[in-house]
Amino acid sequence: MSEPSGVIHDIGYQRYTGPRLGRRHVFGALYLHGLRTAFGFGRSAKAKIFPWLVVGILVVVAAGVTAVRAQAGVVIMTYAQFPDVMSWLVIFFVAVVAPELVSRDLHSGVLPLYFSRPLPRGDYVLAKLAALFTALWLLLGAPQLLMFLGAAFSRDDGMKGVAEELGDVLPGMLYAGLWAVVFGAIGLLIASLTGKRAFAAGGIVAVFLMTTPIVGTLSIMPSQTVNELALLASPPTLVQGVGVWTLGDLLVPPGTEDTVRIGDFGPLYAVVLVAVVAGAVALLLARYRKVATS
Known part of the structure; x- marks a missing residue:
C-alpha cells in the first residue's frame, strides 16, 4: 500500500482569540452607523450635501431669530414654535434619510447577514429607529440650543433670566423629540416597504404633505x-x-388662539399620537419578521 502523498501547509491562519462583544455591542454599532449615515459621515461628498444643507438652513434661521431678539428685543419665534415652522424641511430630511437607512439594505440584499446571530430581527428595527429619532432630535434641538445661548447671554437680569430661558427651552426640546418620534416612526415604516429609494422618498413626502389639504x-x-x-x-x-394641548402659550401665544383650535380634545390627540407611533413600530417589526424569512 502506497503512503499518502498529501502535504499540509501552515499558511498562517489563526483562531480568533479576542473578546466576543455580543448583541449589545452589535446593536450599538448599528445605531452609530445609522446616525452617521443620516448626516452623510463615512459616505461620499455628494451624500453629505442635502443633510448639511438642511442643517445649515436651520442654523441660519435660529441665528437670525437670535440676532433680532438681541438687537431689537422682539421674540419672533419661540423655542416651541421652531419645530412647527421648520417642519417642512424635516419632512424632506426624513424622505432622504429614511430610505438610506433601510431601503438600501433591502435593495442590496444584505439583511440575511444582519439577521444572522447575534443580532435579532427586532434589534435591527430598533437600532434604525433610534438612529433616525436621534438625528431628527439633533436637527431640531441644536438650533434651539443656539437660540437659548443667544437669549441667555443677551438678558440683563443675570441668572434669573437664564433660569427663565431654561424653563422655556426645555419644553421646546421635548417638543422637538415628539416631532422626531412621529416623523421617524412613520418615515421608516414607509421606507421599509420598498428597496427603491426614490419610491420610498416619494411615499414619505406624499403621506406627510398630501394629507395637509x-x-x-x-x-x-x-x-x-x-x-x-x-x-x-x-x-x-x-x-x-x-x-397646543401640552405647551399652551409657549406654542400658541395669547391673541392667536383662533389659528389652532382643538377644544377639549387634547387628550384624544395624545392618545391618537401614541397609537400612531406604536402602530408604526409594530408594523415595522412585523415587516422585518417577514423579510427575514423570505
Whole structure:
C-alpha cells in the first residue's frame, strides 16, 4: 500500500482569540452607523450635501431669530414654535434619510447577514429607529440650543433670566423629540416597504404633505367639533395638536388662539399620537419578521 502523498501547509491562519462583544455591542454599532449615515459621515461628498444643507438652513434661521431678539428685543419665534415652522424641511430630511437607512439594505440584499446571530430581527428595527429619532432630535434641538445661548447671554437680569430661558427651552426640546418620534416612526415604516429609494422618498413626502389639504378642508367645515378634530387628519398637525394641548402659550401665544383650535380634545390627540407611533413600530417589526424569512 502506497503512503499518502498529501502535504499540509501552515499558511498562517489563526483562531480568533479576542473578546466576543455580543448583541449589545452589535446593536450599538448599528445605531452609530445609522446616525452617521443620516448626516452623510463615512459616505461620499455628494451624500453629505442635502443633510448639511438642511442643517445649515436651520442654523441660519435660529441665528437670525437670535440676532433680532438681541438687537431689537422682539421674540419672533419661540423655542416651541421652531419645530412647527421648520417642519417642512424635516419632512424632506426624513424622505432622504429614511430610505438610506433601510431601503438600501433591502435593495442590496444584505439583511440575511444582519439577521444572522447575534443580532435579532427586532434589534435591527430598533437600532434604525433610534438612529433616525436621534438625528431628527439633533436637527431640531441644536438650533434651539443656539437660540437659548443667544437669549441667555443677551438678558440683563443675570441668572434669573437664564433660569427663565431654561424653563422655556426645555419644553421646546421635548417638543422637538415628539416631532422626531412621529416623523421617524412613520418615515421608516414607509421606507421599509420598498428597496427603491426614490419610491420610498416619494411615499414619505406624499403621506406627510398630501394629507395637509384634508386638514384645511375639515377646518373650514360648519361644525365646530369637526374643526377641532381636523388636526387629527395629518401627522404634522397631529403633533401640533398635542403641542397646543401640552405647551399652551409657549406654542400658541395669547391673541392667536383662533389659528389652532382643538377644544377639549387634547387628550384624544395624545392618545391618537401614541397609537400612531406604536402602530408604526409594530408594523415595522412585523415587516422585518417577514423579510427575514423570505
